[in-house]
Amino acid sequence: MAPTLSEARMAGRALQARRLRIWTQSPTCAACGRLTSYPAGFELDHRVPLHQGGPDTDENCQVLCNGADGCHGKKTAQDLGHRPKRGA
Numbered sequence: 001m002a003p004t005l006s007e008a009r010m011a012g013r014a015l016q017a018r019r020l021r022i023w024t025q026s027p028t029c030a031a032c033g034r035l036t037s038y039p040a041g042f043e044l045d046h047r048v049p050l051h052q053g054g055p056d057t058d059e060n061c062q063v064l065c066n067g068a069d070g071c072h073g074k075k076t077a078q079d080l081g082h083r084p085k086r087g088a
């Protein structure tokens, strides 16, 4: 089979390997600094969202805490256009 666009999406196993790799390098939430647990306590987040042209690379990924009040959900909302503020 010839390569197709669908191959640009990482297969589940490769994505799991990336999650472990990035979490091992930096297991704390990039937004709030909370130590996250593997595998369910965090989500990988793209620093520059893919829909804004960010590369799908390890370097563009960071750990965000997950859960009811986790930073991942908050940042996802920001990426979609709500409240662009950062820091402060």
Ligand SMILES: [Zn+2]
Binding pocket: 029, 030, 031, 032, 033, 034, 064, 065, 070, 071, 072
């Ligand atoms: Zn957090």
